[in-house]
Amino acid sequence: MDYLKIKGKSALNGTIKISGAKNASLPLIAMTILARNSVIIKNLPDVADIKTLLKLLTNLGASCDFHDDKVVVDTASMNETKATYDIVKTMRASILVLGPILARFGHCEVSLPGGCAIGQRPIDLHLKALEQMGAEISIKAGYIEARAPKGLKGCEIIFDKITVTGTANIVMAAALAEGETTIINAAREPEVVQLCEVLNASGVKIEGIGTAVLKVHGTAGELLDIKEFSIIPDRIEAGTYLCAGAITGSKLTLTDVEPNHLGAVIAKFEEMGFELTLTKDTITIHPNKEIKPVKIVTQEYPAFPTDMQAQFMALATQANGVSIIEERLFENRFMHVSELQRMGADISLSGHTATINGKCDLSATDVMATDLRASSALVLAALIAQGETNVHRIYHLDRGYDSLEKKLKDVGVVVERLKEGL
Ligand code: UD1
Numbered sequence: 001m002d003y004l005k006i007k008g009k010s011a012l013n014g015t016i017k018i019s020g021a022k023n024a025s026l027p028l029i030a031m032t033i034l035a036r037n038s039v040i041i042k043n044l045p046d047v048a049d050i051k052t053l054l055k056l057l058t059n060l061g062a063s064c065d066f067h068d069d070k071v072v073v074d075t076a077s078m079n080e081t082k083a084t085y086d087i088v089k090t091m092r093a094s095i096l097v098l099g100p101i102l103a104r105f106g107h108c109e110v111s112l113p114g115g116c117a118i119g120q121r122p123i124d125l126h127l128k129a130l131e132q133m134g135a136e137i138s139i140k141a142g143y144i145e146a147r148a149p150k151g152l153k154g155c156e157i158i159f160d161k162i163t164v165t166g167t168a169n170i171v172m173a174a175a176l177a178e179g180e181t182t183i184i185n186a187a188r189e190p191e192v193v194q195l196c197e198v199l200n201a202s203g204v205k206i207e208g209i210g211t212a213v214l215k216v217h218g219t220a221g222e223l224l225d226i227k228e229f230s231i232i233p234d235r236i237e238a239g240t241y242l243c244a245g246a247i248t249g250s251k252l253t254l255t256d257v258e259p260n261h262l263g264a265v266i267a268k269f270e271e272m273g274f275e276l277t278l279t280k281d282t283i284t285i286h287p288n289k290e291i292k293p294v295k296i297v298t299q300e301y302p303a304f305p306t307d308m309q310a311q312f313m314a315l316a317t318q319a320n321g322v323s324i325i326e327e328r329l330f331e332n333r334f335m336h337v338s339e340l341q342r343m344g345a346d347i348s349l350s351g352h353t354a355t356i357n358g359k360c361d362l363s364a365t366d367v368m369a370t371d372l373r374a375s376s377a378l379v380l381a382a383l384i385a386q387g388e389t390n391v392h393r394i395y396h397l398d399r400g401y402d403s404l405e406k407k408l409k410d411v412g413v414v415v416e417r418l419k420e421g422l
Contacts, residue, residue: 020231038074099173154179293321
């Protein structure tokens with residue numbers, strides 16, 4: 001197992017190229033199950049979650065050729081429909097294959113993902129929607145068994161809660177269903193928008209893209225011809241590096257980014273007193289002498305993303321005054337708090353709300369990553385801590401941050417990846 005040793009207090013300067021979005025890549029790779037042709041996807045991030053999903057597709061009989069940032073996926077040879085526990089347990093988003101496999105083959109088995117560090121994360125809404133489309137679903141020995149021998153039928157689905165992977169799963173199932181599926185209270189995240197746009201360009205008419213009501217005109221089982229496309233920039237990776245610039249008081253420029261996807265995040269930096277310069281595909285953050293405290297409530301897009309909550313908490317430890325962060329999406333997404341406290345942060349928790357008393361001097365120590373975004377908060381804290389911080393269990397970071405140490409080193413961070421126990 002690897003860990004990162006990060007020397008604090010280095011001044012950063014330079015440019016970071018943002019990779020393709022992990023959370024857009026996952027549904028778009030699952031979507032290749034709906035294709036009759038071999039699909040070329042560009043600008044994929046080199047992160048563990050992508051490799052996990054490609055391995056899952058390979059286990060199902062597909063061929064996946066991933067080089068640099070490009071993959072060619074051919075699902076014509078798929079002859080298996082069971083996503084087994086060994087893969088699903090390492091990545092919950094494996095559930096994204098359920099909709100497309102069921103739509104194409106009429107049956108599918110996917111291991112139940114179970115809980116995770118940030119909460120229970122049920123998938124009841126995915127299953128209920130597929131049942132409304134005519135699937136028979138049962139849970140046996142830890143597996144979801146779904147059958148739709150006569151194919152899926154379009155219908156009206158009202159999601160009780162906005163769910164990102166739930167919306168993606170149902171959009172993909174609806175793409176091959178017979179008739180029209182209307183999804184009400186659909187997720188509007190840019191990653192869902194890209195999935196809809198690619199499907200739309202592949203012959204599946206989708207109305208309402210980017211709104212809370214999607215109307216998907218299914219092909220009644222006809223497989224799709226999917227043209228080459230390129231993954232949108234990772235807005236969470238971009239937000240994380242903007243936090244790196246902000247917390248260290250450095251000027252950093254991000255390239256290959258989509259500022260329009262970061263509206264709520266940019267607004268919070270501005271509330272904290274930071275100046276940002278935007279172009280069509282770059283963002284520069286400028287140093288700020290005095291960081292103002294902030295109030296943040298995490299909500300669905302276009303509001304402030306839960307995936308940026310931990311990083312802003314690290315930043316809030318350096319604000320002059322009391323910041324409040326309320327987490328509305330996941331019941332247990334404060335695992336980073338105790339590690340930040342160990343570094344000297346003054347944070348108190350009450351239910352879903354964290355109160356951060358700034359400004360605190362942080363000191364380096366050994367800290368443990370608990371989930372993907374919590375880990376990045378610890379890296380941010382390490383950048384300004386006095387001394388050398390060891391961030392352990394960085395396999396969480398490797399799930400979602402492409403070339404993290406290289407990108408940090410290139411802008412002046414002294415960081416090393418080391419093996420535990422050596
Ligand atoms: C996706 C993102 C994740 C992000 C999250 C919220 C991917 C691969 N992951 O996760 O990074 O943090 O959106 O923006 O894109 N819920 C139910 N029943 C369901 C489904 C969801 O109750 O069937 C609840 C969840 O427990 C949670 C909320 O709905 O409280 C939102 O979850 P959801 O949008 O589904 O998150 P994911 O798609 O898993």
